Amino acid sequence: DGDTFECNYDKLLIATGASPIIPDLPGIENEGVLPLKILEDGRILKAYLAEHNVKKAVIIGMGYIALEMADSLRTRDVEVTMVKPRSRLLPWLNEKLSNVVWKELEDNGVELYSGHTINSISKTNNTLTVHCDDRDFHCQLVLPAIGVKPNSELAKEAGLDTSIHNAISVDRFTNTGDPDIYSAGDCADAYHVVTGKKTWVPLAVQANRAGRAVADNLFGEGLKLQGIASSAMFRVFGLEVARTGLNPHEAGEHGFDPVEITIESRSRAHAHPGSTTMHVAMVGDRQTGLLLGAQMVGREGVAHRIHAVAVALHAGMTVADFWQCDLAYAPPFSPVWDPLLTAANQLSKKVQ
């Protein structure tokens, strides 16, 4: 193999990242079926759109990369159909909030087919066809966007441990267990600040922070990572969607006794023009009163608000503690009771 070479090391960093999961479908190799992960994939997609008359695209998957692609393609006036085998859009999201996202997609002309198993892809002349059990979708572009997997094969072959989702197992100092081998980025796991257990969330902030920890730890400064809260946000059409911490299902799996409330509040003060609906779901532990997580959907003021909950999770706050936090208020930005505080107040009645 011409690509093989040998190189000695004192210390080794494995930063092999993640790769898109390519569905094992007959016809997946057809031209016009384009995966999405790295910058080059985006360039290829852009070139494909420039060179082909793409009137309609089918996106396989409905995760947030899939949703961001739907948004981008609709902006270019491409018709978009999204297909996935499971029934729920964003199954990690509270169902009420998920329905708000569903409606936003429909309002922006995206056709949604959840609960449809995809069997194969075929191509005739310039038309691709995505074949499901009960119907076919014709298009000029197929984007499989069903998630990513850690590139952990090298680590495995080297005898290093992997954990959840086959991510490379690292301690809080980014060490793999071999004292001279570190790992960071989308290939490595992390500790969850709420559960204290291993988790794998291949997102940019943790990857960057772990990279910095590796550098410090290689030079003996001992930077210990406190872990991640599974914080994530995205925009899809006019909606901001954000999450941090555990949903009730995840909380239950980790031994908590979760209770969740959902509220509807407003993005601005009562009398302020331009106010829109904000949906908040918040989860606490019935036994201890601990705050476990929150999710939000709305047209403004959602994304950066989730940071406050993430900080509270790092601090191990109870719901009652969080309600006491002095969140700022001004009419253009919030009702007097911030939606997060209203949610915490409702939730505090259901815990302890």
Place this chain on the structure above:
Amino acid sequence: DGDTFECNYDKLLIATGASPIIPDLPGIENEGVLPLKILEDGRILKAYLAEHNVKKAVIIGMGYIALEMADSLRTRDVEVTMVKPRSRLLPWLNEKLSNVVWKELEDNGVELYSGHTINSISKTNNTLTVHCDDRDFHCQLVLPAIGVKPNSELAKEAGLDTSIHNAISVDRFTNTGDPDIYSAGDCADAYHVVTGKKTWVPLAVQANRAGRAVADNLFGEGLKLQGIASSAMFRVFGLEVARTGLNPHEAGEHGFDPVEITIESRSRAHAHPGSTTMHVAMVGDRQTGLLLGAQMVGREGVAHRIHAVAVALHAGMTVADFWQCDLAYAPPFSPVWDPLLTAANQLSKKVQ
């Protein structure tokens, strides 16, 4: 006095609020000099604008109520001049950030005269004149907006203690010291979560939270208030301004060894269109590494971000702890390193 009446009580709540400070100036009683505090003041101002041909207004003071008024009046095409005796705009705000606000005001046609002592107001025909040492300002409307004071006279006459700024002194259970008398709202003081000392910040969220605490405590449920972080935000023209915690001056006064950094970051990811500059000032304690406060100015994404710092202050986090927090990232909302994390990283090099 026809307004006097007697009424027995088992428990008493003093919620007398605050009143605008009316500058002790000759001519302050002229028609067209309108104070600002309660809803009715706003209605009077609105009626005055409707009934008079107000081409120019002079605002005495440059606090955030004054700034919000400047914004509102410019929207109605009224020329606005702001005058105050002290030299610094928003003296609690980091000077670099304060200069950004100053420029925004000038860019929106507001004339600023700081460092001008106001001596009197006179009226000739329909023209009001604000007389300073070195120059006069002619206008049709004068808005004194130099702050508010607690309405604590009744409490004082009843022999109750007052504290900082003459606010009614209450414990963490909103009790005044007399076991049957409570106080809450803009008339009462509060504990600062960072200093642990009394402070007086007459803003809506604390007033509302304390009111709820009174209700709980009257019924014996014992809701203990954790205190406030001096969180505040406002919009002025295209800028969002937010603060929480202590600035270096306040921190020094309370025995900390403060160090402050300022950074410039962006409101969105590098490649995302529409990104604007965001200014962050962050303060920590050199000795303990504790996070003490933050201030932000920018065109988007400022207001709700400050909540994260407020929560961190409630949790007593160090700067290093805060840097570890899993703040969410998406290109429309943030660089990969959130501006708050970039600030914390810079500040962490200067503390401990």
